[in-house]
Amino acid sequence: MKNSRKLALIASIVLLAVIGFAFMPAPKKITVKGSDTMVILAQKWAEIYMKSNPDVIVQVTGGGSGTGISALINGSTDICNSSRALKSSEMDKLKERYSSLGIEIPCAKDGITIFLSEKNPVSELTIKQLGDIFSGKTRNWKAVGGPDAEIKLYGRENSSGTYVFFQEKVVKGDYAPSCQTLPGTAAVVNAVSKDIYGIGYGGAAYATGVKHCKVKKDDKSQAYLATPETIAKGQYPITRYLYMYMRNRPTGDAKKYIDWILSADGQKVVTEVGYFPVK
Amino acid sequence: MKKFTQFMMIGGLVLPLLFLAMTLQAQMKVQNDLDTVKQKVSTLNDKVAGVEERLATAESDLAKLTKIKLSGYIQAQWVNYEASNVYPGNYFMVRRARIKFTYEPINGIVFVLQPDFQPGNITIKDAYARANDPWLKTFSLWVGKFNRPNYEVEFSSSSREVPERSRVIRAIYPDERAIGAKLEVTPPKFPLKFQLAVFNGNDGIATPDANGNLVVLQNIDYDNYKDLMARLTYDFKLGKWGGLTIGAHGYYGRIKANSLTALNSDYTYKSTLENLGKSVPKQWFGVEAQFYADVLGGLSIKGEYITGVNSIPGITTSASAVTSTNVIKKDTLWMTTTLTKTSNSTPAITKSFSGWYVYLTKNIGKRNQVAVRYDWYNPNTKLAADQIGTAKYDASKTTKDPNPVKTFAGNVATVTQTDNVYTSKLNSGTSDIPYGTWTFAYSYYFTDNIKFMIAYEMPMNKKVGTVGANGNGNVVSAYTVNGVTSAFDYSNVIKQNVLTVRMQVKF
The missing domain is CATH 3.40.190.10 (Periplasmic binding protein-like II)
Structure with a gap:
């Protein structure tokens, strides 16, 4: 009898504790x-x-x-x-x-920023030039006013929205097989900062230690850097939500x-x- | 002093030599160590090169593997049939067990193979190649066996809110898939989709063979006629109200009549065809709409209405038999040889039909979903309920040879004659009965991969036929269960509800 009372008491305490925990925020x-x-x-x-x-x-x-x-x-x-x-x-x-x-x-x-090495003399590119570069049609910097050197491409993995957006807006086809895919824009920035002949793309927020490339719609347009003003005014051509x-x-x-x-x-x-x- | 001088001279000579020897020994040791290091570095370089080579091979193999995608699902269920003609009335079964292999060797070229591994019945559901246009990213060409372009057909069975498709869809698109080619147009910047397909047209349909047996042909056409199908949909965004998709689809096809007689939907004579290869029409048109709204979670109302004509080919068999009789009449032996040509024919019939369905689906949280569907299918809109069982076509007749050939040789007469027996009839009946079906379903997503569903389907036949003085109707369907023969009388609503408890695992 005494044992069963003890058991009932323990059971009640356990039950109350369970209920208490259940109602804890x-x-x-x-x-x-x-x-x-x-x-x-x-x-x-x-x-x-x-x-x-x-x-x-x-x-x-x-x-x-x-x-x-x-x-x-x-x-x-x-x-x-x-x-x-x-x-x-x-x-x-x-x-x-x-x-x-x-x-x-x-x-x-966000403006998709084009990253170049700080030592790269090229400072502006058209959308078409960028498309040709990332699709592998243009392979030498000389073709876009740079040194006679092979262009090294750095981009994002295909699960990335930036990859898809840049492909649709700029590349307009398949990326060049030589484009090295990296996990995150920070990795792209890091790779370009160490490669004089490198070029990469990514979100503006990551761009430190590299040069931002001005981008223009076509040969006749003015080139713009991705800044709050140019993005707000719709001047920078590679802008997205x-x-x-x-x-x-x-x-x-x-x-x-x-x-x-x-x-x-x-x-x-x-x-x-x-x-x-x-x- | 001399000895000291000699000692110093010898020492002076020996010590530098000793120092030189030690230096040389040390240099040789360093050289040896350097050689060992060089050797080790070289070995390591070789090893790294080997690892790189293997890594490149592995990466290349892995890249090939990433082009292959595997998905699939298994639906296992327990079903309980209320209808007394079904025995066993309840059982466990594997409703669907599918694995979909998708291989994309290069961007935009896709091969899909999807077998269904139902126990005792392995079938190929999908087997097609798809090529997407790489330039405009708008067009895609499909060739092989794939879903016919229709909303409910293309809606995956693994995602459907209720266990089975509507009766009208199952009737006009049996087995859902068909063999043919399809052009799909989906402009990326425009919420429009257009599909144009050409099919053999007999997929999943039982057609008669030369002996009059009904068979479902696989991977070959029943006739030379090809069926065209087109579907167009357009999506509207309704802001805070949600979204609406509207669309229409049409089917334009023909099927070999396989009979010299074609009937109208009301079983009256329509025309005599020139030969068995002539065709009868399969033509219909449908409109559809799907509305999505966010009312404390997802809510959708989806529906479709389809009307047109669908034809069933006839069955024609013929046989000949020769009989001889010898009779003596007035001292003359009459030897009669009769060739009886029998032709059994079920006429082809073109039936006007209509059908529709409406789904109301409500998601509660991310795990619960309730759905109600009502669907209606009238397979013969030209027959009123009391005409079913009465409407019939019967052009059977026997013709005796009017001019038998008679030859006489003495008191022996030889008679040769040809008789023709034609049977050509078709009666209306259970295949003309309209059905309305309520389906109620609740699904619980235990995880995204595991779903439980409980569904209750209530098919209700329209009361049809004429009722005699004895109170029985004239549209009946006999069945035998466990040696006891009974019949459904369709002047009543037959009890035939179905309870399904299903578990689905998807990967």
Whole structure:
């Protein structure tokens, strides 16, 4: 009798503990995955937001826009960062799985910057010249006013949104097989900074230790550097939006987080990191 | 002093020699060490070169492997049939077990092979090559066996909200896939899709062979007629309301009549065909719409309406038999030889049909999905409910030879005659009954790879036929289960609901 009372008491305590734990406020977690171009920006956003919202955990990982979109479709991330718009085949998958078209949130603007070695005398290129260089039609710097030396190409992996965007806008075909693919724009910048005859592309936020190449639409146009002014005015020819995608309209903590990103405070971070605000 | 001088001289000579010898020895040791280091570096270089070479080979092999993609899914389920003509009435089964091999040797050229490994029945679902245009990135050419261009046909069975496709789609596009070629136009900057395909036209359709047996031909056409199919869709973005896709598709084909008689949809005589190879039409048109909205999560309403004419080929068999009779009449032996030519024919029939379906799907969170579908299929719109079972065509007749050949030799008469027996008839019946079907389904995505589904399908036949004084209808279908013969009387709604509990694993 005494034992059974003890047992009942222990059981009650365990039950109360279980119920107590069940009702304990769980830390609110938002997972963000996708574009490597956006990873520094997304980490900065998360860092600042978590400081003022200590009960929220924002977990940011890269992997590329394609990887992020796959994660959004298979449900393993709440927010997908993408440096390109959703393809129709990806939207079809969202329709099939979630009966939804997905929610697209433009959160920053970026000019795809062309990186050259600081020792390279070339300082401006047309879109066509860039396309010819990255497709392998032009292989010597001499053809674009540089030294008589072979051009070394550095680019992104095909899971990257930057890779896709640059291919669609500039290369307009297949990349040259000699183009060395690197994991992230930082790696491209690093490679170009060590190679006098190297050329690479990537997000502006990563560009340190290299020379930015001016870009012009065609021979007759004026060449521009990717700056907030030229991007805002639509003068810099390789400009794109950076997006956040969600399966459905954001609610709760995710909504608060996205509202903050689109607020003046969130957009200030965009400028600090080296991208350009949407507002 | 002299000795000291001699000692010093010898010492002076020996010591430098000794120093020289030691230096030389040290130099030789350094040289030896250097040689050893050089040898080791050389060996290491060789090893690194070997590793690099192997790495390059491995990378090359790996690059080839990345061009091959594997995906697939298995659907295992337990089904329970309410209909009394199904025995066993419940069982476990593997509904689909598919592996899709996709090989893209160069950008834009894709080979796809997808077998279905159902126990006891391995079939090839997809086997096609696709070439995408590398310049405009707009056109793609498909050749082989692939889905017919239709919304519900192309919607993957692994993603569908309910276990099976609508009755109308299963009727006009049996087995979903067809062998042929397709041109697909998808402009990258324009939310439009156009598909134009040409098919053999008999895929999944049972057609009669020379003996009148119905067979489903594989990998060969039934006739020389080719069927054309086209589909056009356009996507609208409706801002905060979501998105809408509208589209239409058409089918223009013919099938060998295999009969000299063609009937109208109401079983009346339509025409006499010149030969068995003449054709009857398969032509229909459909409109579709899919609406997506975000109402506390994804919500979609999807529907399609299809109407047109579909033909069923006839069955024609012929046989000849010779009979002889000897009869003595008034001292004369009459020897009669009769050649009887029998021709059995089921006329070809062209039926007007219509069908439609509507899905309402709601996703709750990222794991739950509920769906309701209603679909309607009327396989013969030209027959009213009370005409089914009554409408029939019968042109059977027997003709005796009007001029038999008679020869006489003494008191022996020889008679040779040819008689013709024609049977040509077709009755309306169960194949003309309209059906409306409610389907309710709930799916739970345990992970993105594992899905559980419970679905209840309620097919309801339209009450058809005429009811006699005894209270029974004239459209019946007999069946025997466990030695007991019964019949469905379609003047009532037959109980034939189906419960499906399914688990799907996708990779």
